[in-house]
Amino acid sequence: MENRILIYAPSGQDAVLACKMLTLADVDCLVTPTAAARAQELGRGVGAVLTVEEALSNGSLKAIGEFVQSQPAWSDVPIVLLTNRGPDSLTVRQAITVLGNVTLLERPVRTLTLITSLQSVLRARAKQYQVRETDRRKDEFLASLGHELRNPLAPIRTSMGVLTHMYPDRGPIRKVSEVVERQVTHLTRLVDDLLDVARINSGKIELQRADTRFEAIIGHVIELCTVAAAAKRITIEQHLPSEHVALFAD
Numbered sequence: 528m529e530n531r532i533l534i535y536a537p538s539g540q541d542a543v544l545a546c547k548m549l550t551l552a553d554v555d556c557l558v559t560p561t562a563a564a565r566a567q568e569l570g571r572g573v574g575a576v577l578t579v580e581e582a583l584s585n586g587s588l589k590a591i592g593e594f595v596q597s598q599p600a601w602s603d604v605p606i607v608l609l610t611n612r613g614p615d616s617l618t619v620r621q622a623i624t625v626l627g628n629v630t631l632l633e634r635p636v637r638t639l640t641l642i643t644s645l646q647s648v649l650r651a652r653a654k655q656y657q658v659r660e661t662d663r664r665k666d667e668f669l670a671s672l673g674h675e676l677r678n679p680l681a682p683i684r685t686s687m688g689v690l691t692h693m694y695p696d697r698g699p700i701r702k703v704s705e706v707v708e709r710q711v712t713h714l715t716r717l718v719d720d721l722l723d724v725a726r727i728n729s730g731k732i733e734l735q736r737a738d739t740r741f742e743a744i745i746g747h748v749i750e751l752c753t754v755a756a757a758a759k760r761i762t763i764e765q766h767l768p769s770e771h772v773a774l775f776a777d
Contacts, residue, residue, distance in 0.1 A: 528572035529656065531555040532645055535565045535578045535587075541609070545577060545641065552642045554649070562587055569594050575605040575648045579634075583608075583618050592625035601659040603628045605648035609636060666724075673722035677715070684711050713751070734777040741772035 532549060534556055536542040542558045549556040556577075559565035569576075569591075576591070583591075595604060606629045610619050623629050630644060684707075691704040726733070749763055756763050 530574045530649060530652075531557055531572075532649075533565065533568055533573050533576050534558045535576065536582050536609075537561065538581065541579055548638050548642060549645065552646075554642065554645060562590060566590060566594070573604060574652045575607060575645060577607045577609070577645065579609045580611055580616065580618055580622075583622055588618070588622060588625060595626055595628075599659075601655055601662060603655060605630065605652060607632060607645060607648060609634050669721055669724055673718050676718045676721070680711055680715055680718070684708065687711075709747075709750070713747075736775050736777050739774050739776065741774055742767050744774070 532554060534542045534545055536545070536558075537560060542560070546556045546558050555574075557568060559568050565587075578587075578591075591606070595606075598604065606622070606626045608619070608622055608626075608629055609632050610616075612633055612635075619631065623631075630648060632641065632644060687704045687707045691701055694700045745765060745767065749765065752763060
């Protein structure tokens with residue numbers, strides 16, 4: 528269904544004749560005789576829309592425009608509009624503004640011109656599907672990568688806990704253990720952020736709010752930046768409020 532041409536020309540024989548020509552050229556098409564049928568079929572999948580200038584009155588332009596605006600980021604449905612001979616009408620100018628990806632063909636249009644134009648927009652539509660598939664595979668890869676990166680973090684944290692328990696009085700070991708614990712916590716957050724990217728792209732993001740303090744977040748940020756700043760001889764100073772600033776945030 529995503530490769531078919533939806534034809535909307537509710538009056539006259541334009542729709543029937545166009546569909547016959549496209550069928551002979553092995554181009555899948557479907558005539559939608561009413562606005563309701565057009566809206567339903569748009570939701571099921573479409574390669575391009577073929578319509579006529581006079582069909583965009585009585586709210587049809589607005590309805591198709593709302594569908595265009597609701598498309599996902601990868602999608603830009605091509606609209607082929609058959610116009611009347613002569614200067615562009617107000618309807619045509621509005622269609623160009625509202626619908627965006629519009630190809631204008633002035634009537635009477637040659638059969639070969641119509642078929643090749645529609646084949647061209649279908650090829651462009653196929654490129655959009657390739658972008659969608661690439662994004663889907665990228666999201667799946669990020670999700671898999673995030674889960675795989677989580678696996679080594681638990682053994683690292685457990686090992687440092689065992690080492691600290693075996694040598695509770697060794698100050699250097701305790702200090703190293705604290706550093707490892709902080710960095711493992713940071714890595715865990717980074718992995719969670721990586722998973723969030725995949726969730727955002729798939730519309731499944733959920734905020735995980737918790738009680739925290741502003742100074743704790745700033746302290747964590749400064750700890751991460753200190754080494755890089757020292758390498759460039761940059762001094763980091765902080766001036767925080769004297770009272771605690773409570774946050775409930777992700």
